Amino acid sequence: MTETAIPPIDVTLDARGSFCPGPLMELIRGMREAEVGDVIAVLSSDKGSKADIPKWVEKAGHNLIGVFTREGHDEIIVEKVR
Amino acid sequence: MQRVVVLGGGVGGTLAANLIARKLKKPIANGTASVTVVDLTGRHTYQPGYMYIAMGQEKAERLVRGEKSLLDRNINLVVDDITRIDAAGQGVELASGQRLPYDQLVIATGSRIVPAEIEHFDAEAHHFYTAEASLRLRKALDAFKGGRIVIGIAGIPYKCPPAPLEVAFLVESELRQRGLRDRTEMTFLSPINRAFTIESVSEMATPIFEQKGIHLELLAGIAQIDPERKVAITDAFEEHPYDLLIVVPPHKGAQVVIDSGLAPKSGWLPTDRHTLQVKTVVKPAPGQSDEDIPRYPNIFALGDATDLPLSKAGSTAHFEAPIVAERVAAAVLGRSPSGRHASYTGKVMCFFEVGDGKGTLLQFDYDHPPRPPKPNQLWHLGKIVFNKTYWHTVPKGRV
Numbered sequence: 001m002t003e004t005a006i007p008p009i010d011v012t013l014d015a016r017g018s019f020c021p022g023p024l025m026e027l028i029r030g031m032r033e034a035e036v037g038d039v040i041a042v043l044s045s046d047k048g049s050k051a052d053i054p055k056w057v058e059k060a061g062h063n064l065i066g067v068f069t070r071e072g073h074d075e076i077i078v079e080k081v082r
Numbered sequence: 083m084q085r086v087v088v089l090g091g092g093v094g095g096t097l098a099a100n101l102i103a104r105k106l107k108k109p110i111a112n113g114t115a116s117v118t119v120v121d122l123t124g125r126h127t128y129q130p131g132y133m134y135i136a137m138g139q140e141k142a143e144r145l146v147r148g149e150k151s152l153l154d155r156n157i158n159l160v161v162d163d164i165t166r167i168d169a170a171g172q173g174v175e176l177a178s179g180q181r182l183p184y185d186q187l188v189i190a191t192g193s194r195i196v197p198a199e200i201e202h203f204d205a206e207a208h209h210f211y212t213a214e215a216s217l218r219l220r221k222a223l224d225a226f227k228g229g230r231i232v233i234g235i236a237g238i239p240y241k242c243p244p245a246p247l248e249v250a251f252l253v254e255s256e257l258r259q260r261g262l263r264d265r266t267e268m269t270f271l272s273p274i275n276r277a278f279t280i281e282s283v284s285e286m287a288t289p290i291f292e293q294k295g296i297h298l299e300l301l302a303g304i305a306q307i308d309p310e311r312k313v314a315i316t317d318a319f320e321e322h323p324y325d326l327l328i329v330v331p332p333h334k335g336a337q338v339v340i341d342s343g344l345a346p347k348s349g350w351l352p353t354d355r356h357t358l359q360v361k362t363v364v365k366p367a368p369g370q371s372d373e374d375i376p377r378y379p380n381i382f383a384l385g386d387a388t389d390l391p392l393s394k395a396g397s398t399a400h401f402e403a404p405i406v407a408e409r410v411a412a413a414v415l416g417r418s419p420s421g422r423h424a425s426y427t428g429k430v431m432c433f434f435e436v437g438d439g440k441g442t443l444l445q446f447d448y449d450h451p452p453r454p455p456k457p458n459q460l461w462h463l464g465k466i467v468f469n470k471t472y473w474h475t476v477p478k479g480r481v
Contacts, residue, residue, distance in 0.1 A: 017372055019391040021274040025238050028273075028303060028317045052275040056301045060318035082319065 006065060006077060010038040016073050020048040024056055027078065031062070034080045039065065045073040053078075084115045084414040087174055087184040089164055091121030091149040092129075094385030094399030094406075095190030096477040101407030102188075103154040104479065106414055110156045115414055117157045118182060120174065124149050124161035128472055130396060133245055135216035136223070137252050140469075142213035152477040164191070167342040169378060186380045186410045189344075189351060189360065191336035193241055193386035193394055199332040200236050202307045207329040210249060211241065222326055223253065228265025229325030232314050234304040235273050237332035239350075241386060241394045243279060244444070246270070246330050247287055248435040253328075254294045255437035268296040269322055271314070273303030283434070283444060286454045290436055304329050333394070335387055344381075350389035355448065356425045358382045358406050380413060382406045393430050400476055401429040433465035441465055 013030045015023035023044035030040050042053060050067045053076045057064045063079040086106070088099040099119045109115035126149045134140035150159050163177035167189070174182045195211045197203040208219040233250045250270045257263045270277075270291060276284040277291065277298055291298040299322070306315040307329075313321045314329070335349020344360060345351045352361035352375075359377035366375060384406050385399030392398050408423040419425075428448030434457075435441045441462035446452040455461070475481040 017366075021238055021279060022391070024274065032305070032317070048275075052301075055275055056318060059301050059320075 007039050007079070009041045009077065010034065012041045012043065014043045015049075016043050016045045018044070018046065020046045020052065022046065023049040023076075024052050027053060027076075028056070031060075031078075031080055036080050036082060038080045040078050040080065042076045042078070043070070043073050044076065050074045050076060083113070084109065084185045085183060086115065086117045086186045086188070086410055086414065087182050088117065088119045088188040088190060089167070089174065090190035090192055090385075090387070091119055091124070091126055091152075091159075092190060092192050092385060092399065093396040093476060094192075094387075094403055095119060095121070095188065096126060096149065096152050097400060097403040097479055098188050098190060098384060098406045098410075099157050100152075100154045100477065101403055101479050102410050103156045105407060105411035107156070109414065117154075118160060119149070119153060119157055120160045120162060120164055120176065120182065121149050122161070122163050124159065126152055126477065128469070129211075130242065131469060132213060132216045133210045133242075133249060133252075134469070135213060136210040136219040136249065137256070138220055138223075142217065145213065147473060152473070164336075164338045167338060167344060169342070169344065169381060172380070184380075186413055187382070188406055188410065189339065189381065189383045189387055190385050190399065191339060191387050193239075193333045193335055193349075194337075195241075195331040196334050197331040200304065200307060200329075202309045203236075203329065203331060206307045206309050206312075207327045207331075209329060209331055210245065211331060219328065223256070226257075226262070226266075226326055228262050230267045230269070230323055231326045231328070232269045232271065232322045232324040233328045234271035234302065234314060234316075234322075235330040236304040237330075238273055238279070238303075239394050240330045240333045242432075243393050243395070244283075244432065244434045246328075247278065249328060250296055251290060251294065251437035252435060254296060263295075268294075269299060270296050271299050271302040271304060271316060271322065273301070273317070275300050280444075280446070280451055282451050283454060286442065286457075287436075290457075294437070339387065345389075348389075351383040351387050353383045353388035353390055355390055355428065357409065358384055358388070358402055358426055359409075382409060390428075392428060393432065395430065395432055396476070397432045398430050401431070402426055403479075433461055433468065435462060435465065 065077040131145040166175040278284040302316040305317040339345040384402040386394040404423040440457040444452040
């Protein structure tokens with residue numbers, strides 16, 4: 001997905017500075033509190049997150065909108081589907 | 083008078099208080115310093131022993147001693163509940179109405195289990211984080227005649243990260259010895275994308291799951307329990323039917339540090355990884371770097387209470403306590419922290435049981451991941467000896 005096609009983000013979880021599995025756990029917690037259809041962005045400076053989070057998102061049946069490299073961290077954007 | 087107040091009489095609080103009292107022996111003797119420990123029960127529990135109650139190898143009464151008996155005779159013990167930490171006013175408020183002013187504060191209030199965060203947890207799931215629950219699990223294992231055992235984790239972080247893996251391996255060994263293994267299907271649900279948070283330990287443990295025929299399911303943190311259908315449901319909506327369910331309950335830091343505005347909802351105190359000083363900002367603003375966040379100069383945290391990316395285990399508190407003691411004593415004596423205990427390196431060391439009388443050792447710090455040796459009898463015996471000698475060594479600062 002291109003940057004211009006990213007839907008509006010409802011919740012941003014800033015997990016920068018947290019080590020694996022912190023960012024994944026933050027996302028799981030955030031997803032529990034979100035509504036179906038919400039778009040959630042996780043900011044992570046842990047290198048493992050861009051591999052682990054998409055795997056969990058796929059397993060849980062949510063929609064991975066994209067993984068974007070930002071300055072000093074990654075931004076992983078997910079839509080809650082169920 | 084320089085007043086040092088230590089909150090919590092677990093491994094971290096007891097050891098830190100003893101080491102501080104030792105370093106401040108002279109000022110305490112001449113009345114210019116005092117050390118006070120506040121503990122809710124006045125009893126010190128050796129929590130790593132709980133798992134062995136569940137395994138039928140330990141008794142609850144052997145895991146508890148009076149806190150006073152473990153403290154240096156120059157330390158005051160106050161048995162009371164802490165209702166508020168007033169960081170601005172440098173005082174601690176207690177349930178009895180007493181207020182303890184401090185010059186240096188050590189927060190060692192540990193972690194607590196919150197099974198109620200998962201509906202039906204208490205009725206359906208077993209665990210090994212209290213003496214009562216461990217005994218109940220022991221009875222359930224004694225009554226078990228075969229079926230499906232599911233072992234899982236309902237949230238990270240939790241106390242003693244290797245414990246659920248150890249329980250899986252020990253239960254598997256026990257069932258084999260009792261001739262029930264062929265009639266039992268075992269599943270281990272890991273909430274992350276490997277068997278254990280630390281990669282090298284995961285690489286050591288994963289083949290053990292294979293050898294023991296325990297199905298390892300990844301990215302499967304337990305989120306719900308359906309008691310009608312006897313099914314554990316993961317946060318990825320997968321269902322795992324069980325006859326016996328063993329789950330690490332969700333954990334949080336102490337309520338009082340949340341209520342006092344020192345920690346976020348999780349209860350883990352934002353803590354400097356080297357000085358162990360508590361940070362003054364619970365949640366950094368976007369773009370704010372960690373170094374920019376001021377630390378309380380006179381508030382330290384150790385053990386389970388911190389948010390450091392380390393094992394929540396007695397061992398962590400054990401290796402942090404000398405740093406807290408050095409820094410508190412230095413502040414009281416008006417000098418700079420010095421020596422090898424001036425700064426914490428992230429050192430942790432713990433044993434890891436794999437069943438069949440074998441164990442291994444995890445030793446690591448911030449910069450060096452563990453390289454666990456091949457499991458053998460020696461490290462299993464090491465853990466047994468450590469458990470037996472704990473009372474005479476760790477709380478008193480002899481190791």
